[in-house]
Every structure is written in structure tokens, then in C-alpha cells.
Amino acid sequence: MYFLLRRLGFYAVAAWVALTINFFLPRAMPGNAVQSIMSKFPNLQPSAYHALEAMLGVGHPGSLWHQYVAYLGDVFTLNFGTDLAQYPAKVSTLLGQTIPWTLTLVGTATVIAFFVGTGLGIVAGWRHGGGLDRVLPGLMFFQAVPYFFLALILIELLAARAHIFPLGQGYDGGLIPGWNSAFIGSAIYHSILPAFTIVITTTAGWMLQMRNVMITTVGEDYVVAAQAKGLSSRRVVYTYAARNALLPQLQGFGLALGFVVSGAIVMEIVFSYPGIGLLLVGAVTSNDYPLMQAIFLVITFAVLLANLFVDFIIVAFDPRARTRGAA
């Protein structure tokens, strides 16, 4: 319990840091931000001017502290203000439309990659010097290849030339989003290639890490003792070695999520996938500051929540985390 409370405190601090960066960044911008933004959006209403002023804190009554408190209050009530590029759409509406896409695709692909990579890592670590070790350099290449580069080549080969998969988008353009089989089927069909690229570029990382921890664990005395007792190999691998090697892997999972999210952003650009990454890059290219900031917060909070979830799993797996509270 102490461990979870400690982690919870840490995530609260991390969330606060993200919020604070978000608050001070536009205020540290040189020049009159509101004017420069307004000049980029000639068809903005005068009311947007005030909304912008409030967001950026220019000409706003009250001290910086008051603005800060008001800003925190806005975030907690999910009031991210009005969007600039798609005025007068609410930022929170845009977020609500895109988050489910990213969450489903990236979540599923990450979980698949984690399980496949960890499984292969267990085998490679146990069979150190075996066949899987010989393909390691090839896996390192897939780990190092830029995400979007591989994705674009796959699109060209499998979608544009071979017509096995669609070129991009989240679903067939002729369909209206809804909970019917035609739409869901189309959405799944469109998600196969993006998910596949995420899986093949991230599996190698999980595998290499699990392999290394596994090799170290297999050398531990308690594994040798288990073998000496005459336990079956299966039992020694899974109950003794892999179970303990999994703990650092789980801790790494939380930290590596940030990288996965980064890859997913680029993936969405390449596939024109209607998720939050596409929205973010669109916001950057159109200087849509309120949207940019809100997306940064949402992504950060999602990663923090996923980390918290991983901590619950660690507590379930590791009795030491339950008693001593070691981080």
C-alpha cells in the first residue's frame, strides 16, 4: 500500500510539472503572442481575441498567481477553451473524437508487442546461444529503423502496389461512424497495417531487454537449485526464472510507453489515421496553440495513468513492493 501511495504521489508531481510547463510556455514566448496568432487567423471573431488573451495571459487582469489558479481550475473541469483553426469548435470535442482511435490502436498494438517480445525474450534468454540469438542483429535493425520509413515502404508495397491493405485513414470514407458491423469491420481492416508496423518495430526492444534480464536470472542460485531438485524445465523457466525476470521488464514498460506514444504520433501522420497524433501535428502546422497544449496534457496524463496501471500489476506480482515499498 505504501508503494502505491508513493507512486501516486510521484504521478501527482509529474502531472503538476506538465501542467506548469504548459502554463508558462506561452507566457515565456517573446512578443505579443495574441497579435501574432490573430494575424495568422484572419477570420477569427473578436471574442476569440479575448479567449486567446485569457489563455496566454496577455492583458489579463489579476496577477500571474490568479491566472495560474484559474488555469488549473479550467483543466480540472476539462475546459480547454475554443479551438482556433476550427473555430468555434471546442477543444474538448476535438479531443473526444480522436482519443478513442489512438487508444484502441496503440493500446492493442503495444500489448501485443509486449507479450510477443517478452515471450520471445524468455525463449532467447533460456536458450542462450540458440537459434534466436542468431537473428539478433536483424532484430536490432528493426529496432533502429525509423518507424515512418518502414511504414511508408509497407504502404507502398502492400497497399499501393499489392492492394492488400488500404492506403490509410481510420475507416472507409463512404461509411458513417457508428456501432454497426460494416463500420467496425472497416475500422479493423484499416488498423491492421498500422498496428503491424508498431508491433514489428517495438517487439525487438522488449525481446532484447527480456533476454538480457532472463540470462542474468537463469544464472541465479535459486534457478540452479530448482533444477537440482529435478523440477521440469517448463516449471523452472516459467515459475522460477521468467516470473522474476518479468519484474524489471514491467518497470521498463512504464518508462518505454513514452517512446511508444512518440512512435504512434508519427505513425498516425503516415497513415492519416484520425487519432490524436494527427490532430497534434495538424495543430502545430496551423499554429493552433490551445489545441497543441491540450493534446500535450492529454497524452501526458494518459502515459501517467498507464504507468499507474503498471504499478498495480507490479504490486500484484512482487511481494517486495507490497511490504517494503521499494520503488
Add this chain to the structure above:
Amino acid sequence: MTAAPQIVVDPAALADEPQVRKLGQWSRLPVKAKAGAILLGLFVLAGVIGPMVAPYSPDYQSTNPALALHAPDGQFLLGTTQSGQDVLSQLLTGIRMTLELALLVGVIATVLSVVVGVTSAFLGGLRDEAMSLISNVFLVIPQLPLLILLLGYLPQKGQTATILVLSLLGWAWGARVIRAQTLAIRSRDFVAAARETGESTWRIIAVEIVPNQVSLIAASFVNTVLYAIGTSVALAFLGLADLSSWSLGTMLYWSQSAQALQLGAWWWFVPPGLAVALMGTGLVLLNTGIDEFGNPRLRDAARAVRIGGRRQYPADPTPVWQPGAQPRSGLGRLVHSFSRASLADHGTAAGGRTS
């Protein structure tokens, strides 16, 4: 996009012989480290002499429409772009620029992480807690969205801005690992001995602590360079870079925005991407080699050996002779005809784990 490596403080890494000397011996490096170093060396060479031997200026635009999207031949070894620029010349300039950025980020971020990690471990107490908290917060906040946000606000998105922002966000993992290792080394006898003889803290840090984590610092540097290459290329691909300069990322950006692949001009798109991937492979190989250097258990183990017709891996227990069991293969029958003692010898040779 790489998974974070795990912190392994292996007793073997704390050997008494300073690691500086061992890392300096080429013949003692693991094969993977050598392969990685050679691969990287080629790119460094290309980066250093490339712009000098490049056949054309990367900016030179040919007005002759016949030379636009020209397929590779003797005159243009890697073909031309849509505006008739030579891809090979751009690639050579791009390798230099990307390497320059990545190495600078690596140096700045690694220095930061050594300073923060060692200081934090030595200060201890509340200040250590605070510094660890800061590095953990930097680790958990997703990097690319923050980078996009930061670069989105910056009026100029040049090379210097990218280097600074990447270094500022890239030190946290190294600091965490180095702090853990410093704590482990600090309690060792030779540090206590140095303290007893009256050495100053700075001298202990510079002479006893840092030289003993050279492999860790090297790994952290290699990881940071890998991160810098991957992230800067991704940022440039998203258009968040100085698009008038030639780096591998901007090359990919321009070829993609001109739809090079759809036009069949693979020679414009594939070389820069492949260069990034091979550079990354070299770095990952190098890092695996350094890992093996610090943790001998990771080195390539003895190959699997067949005993009694069954494949025995180093992790398998020593095979036990069972009176009732009939071996299957010819080798097995041969082994079976030997005495019990010879069988045990074979097991030891295969396992090497019975000691």
C-alpha cells in the same frame, strides 16, 4: 522507440581494474561491439570527408527537366530529386549534419547525466530525493509531444534549437542509471580506503568513481545518440526543423512531400532512411557489446551440444543417466555405452553450470 534498458549493477562491472584500460583494448571487445564500431566508423568517415568528395552541391538545382527524378546511373550514383538535385551529395551532407547533431546532443546530455547522477548519489538525503524526483519526472513525461510543443512555440527551429531542446530532455535516463551505479560503488572498500587516506571528495569522484563506470557512461552516451538521431529525424519528418538545410530527416521530409515513393523514385526516399536505420543498428550493436562487456553472462555462450540425441543448452541442467531410458540417436548410443563418469563429463562440458 527503443525500450529502456534495465539497470544491472553486476558485481563483474565493479572489477578492480579500471574499465578505461579494458575498453581501450580492441582485441578484448565483444564481436558485437566491434561490428557496431566499424559500421559507425563508416558513417563518421562519410560525415567527415563526405561533403568534400560529394560530386555536386546539395542545393544545386538543375533547370534541365530531363535531369529531374533521374534514376541512378553513372553520372548520378543515387539518382536525382524532383528539382534535379543529386541525391548522393545530399545524403553525404545529411549524414554529416545528423551525426553532428546527434553527437553534440550525446555529449551535452551525457555530461549532464554524469553531473546530476554522481552529485545526487553523493549528496544523499533530501537533495538526492529531489534530484531523483526531477529525473523521474523527465523520464515519465512523453518526449516527442513535449518536443513538438517546445519547437512549436520557438520562432526559429534551427539546428541549435533542436540540439538544445533534445539535450535538455535527454539526460534523465543516464542520470538515473549512473546514480544507481555510483551508490553501489560508493560503499566499496577501495572508495573507503581512498577516503581514509584523506583524498578529497572531488578526487574520489574523478579518480575512483567515474573511471569505474566508464562502460555505463559509454552505454548512456550511445543510447542518447540513438535517441537524438531517431527523434531529430522524426521531428524533421514532421516539418519541425530548418527545412532549408540538408539533414537525413529533411531529406525524408522533402522526398515524402514530393511523393517520391508513389512516383517510383525509391532512390530519393530509401537511401536516407536506410542510412538512419544502419546508423541506429551500429549504435544498438555497440551498446549490446558494451552490455556484454560489463555483464559477462550476456556474452555468447557455448553453443548447444547434443548429448544422448538431445540438444543441451547451457541453461539446461546436467543430464542424469537413467538406467531404463534408451537413447535414440547414434551419438546417444555411443554415449550410453560409456561409463557413468564419462557421461557426467559430457554434461559438465555442455552445461558449465555445475560448479
